[in-house]
Amino acid sequence: MASKIVLHIGLQKSGTTFLQHVLQESCEVLAEAGVRYPVLPDWDRGKRTVANHEWPSYGLLGTEYPWVSQRRAAAEKDSWQALLDEVKSWPGTVLLSAEALSVVRTAAVQRLLDALRSDDVEVVITARSLGRSLPSLWQQHIRNGRSTSFASYLGTLADQRAKGWEQIENDTDLHLWRAFCLNRLARRWSEAGATRVSVVTTPGRPPELLWRRFAQAAGLPDLAVLPGRQAHTGLTAAETLVLSSMNASIREGSWTGQNADWVRQVVTDRFQTRETRGRKVVIPLEWRDRLAEWSDEDLTALQDTSAHVIGDIDDLRYAPDLEQDSPPTTEEVGAAGAEATLALAELALQESFVQRNTRRVRRLLP
Template sequence: MPRRVFVHIGAPKTGSTFVQNMLFDNAGRLERIGIHLPVSFAAQDQAMTDLREVPWRDPQLYWTWERMLEKVRRCPGDVILTSEGFGGATTEQARRAVESLLPAEVHVVVAARDLWRTLPSMWQQSIRARSTWSFEEFLGRVETGRYEGFWEHYTANRMFFRWGDLVPAAQRHLITVPPPGAPHDLLWRRFAGVVGIPDGVCEETAPVANPSLGAPEIEVLRRVNGALGELYPHRMPYQRVVQHHLIKAVLQKRDNHVRFGVGLNRAEWVTELAEQQIKELRDYPCHIVGELDELRPTAMTDSRSPDELPEREILGAAIETIVGMIRHADHLQQQLPEEVPGVLTKLQNRAGRVKRGLKRRVMG
């Protein structure tokens, strides 16, 4: 059984992908100093969906929470579990997780980011998970208290309190996401300091691992989601097809230079929410890495909303996206071995002969 288990629960859009890439790209080096990642990131993510009993879990997935625990229990030293999905667990699900990791010393690690950046990031994340609501609809529902899921699943406070209350104060760790302009590796150094990774152990991973889409691109994707109907439901079918062939292969590779965000008409509202968030976290006994002041929005400039884009701009982005998908399909076709088309032709000819033979038998 490990001595300590660090459960990194999110929050989403707080640099988790960069931290996770650093961890798993350096898994061998970490193991040599007694810090273990017992299974792959994909396996941890699958175990998370089992722990949370989400309705969109693929029943064919191999990894469950209990199966992952078998690996965890065989690890000496320290263990890191990481998935931003962990933060969405209910209090009972979090309790089950923590109790199942005992008698190891369980630590809860969460990262927090300022709301001015979090709100547009989370809306984009929801669209990339097959949602269809507009940016204005999303903001309006959060603003009027009609979307509690934003606070429950995507911000540090509530998820941290649900998990943090299950462990002693010294084992609760809050990491603030550095503001724009900070050294790109500062978030990693903060995380590494919490889990005890010395400087120089890990080789650096490229910090930009999950690029955002621009306003026209995310609006095209939102409309595609609406047009899909029942095709490719969330989660695995959508990830396998739309994420792979549209988002990653085409949309992320565009310039994406037209950024979007919360308008200045909501600056006061966001500022008030940030002060409330800071106060709650300051009053909560925990180990803070960074500065709570970093959760106070800065550089609040006006920006375009995807809802406000002219139709011609969206149409232009859609046409260029179609061109990109044609090129992507052509590239995939060129990757096929030369003999594959011939094999397919032979199979089709053989199927035709079988069909004709059966027809002759029936008519004879």
């Protein structure tokens, strides 16, 4: 049985994918140092791009996640058992990473800790300021096919927060604040029995600094060479607006989900290759004071918990005075729209070329 288990539970949009890439690519080096990062044989099925342990956790926690059906949970039971067997067979430290664990309620936290059957479970939370997390979450919202404005998205979050912490802790659908209120997240896991909870502040750049802070929190050895993995790059303000408008038009056209996903992927991949992309998404002016209040409230309460903060706690503080005030220009939006059009036009032309030549070959056949 593992002598110690380290659970990295996110948060979402805090560099988790970058860290998981590093852990996956370094799993052999880590194993030589006594730390097991399980990479299960079936990790690459579906749409995953990096090995993590979210899907196996569905086999244990199932519909505790609002997006997981009973059928999906049943399908992941073998994956969970395989992961548990890895934990049982390793004599040293086992490191598991699944950002979805940040949203689960107290009873599910207890169920997981009981299933792991370890007397030493440390929890590592990676976190960014709300001023950086919420724009990234809204971008993901748009990338998933929505067309909600950023202001409306923040309004929904404000309504959820206003429901009160008791309801947030118990309503599965209010999972965003269950994760992103750091002081309550830290308390939830420590009160359930975690032996130590660490909060790693995400500095942004360079990503190597995030890795060093994470390695310190997780008790990992220094890697001689950090794998050349780039941190994820989000969309700019102009690109997000273009994609949002595309989503609205796609919805009006009643496209299939598969075709809509394909178009969004083509466009977002093209956006990533642009040299001049415009300014980043920022908090709307009318929401900045509210976010500053939320941020100060949470960080004050976090310092009253037993959580260990690795890094500078001011990395987590939202500072409205540092925001850009100007929205994306008409030229930036137009350039992003043109790039999206070109990406789709090039694919259409390639397909037309193949179709034309196919017809020519068929005419030549006897």
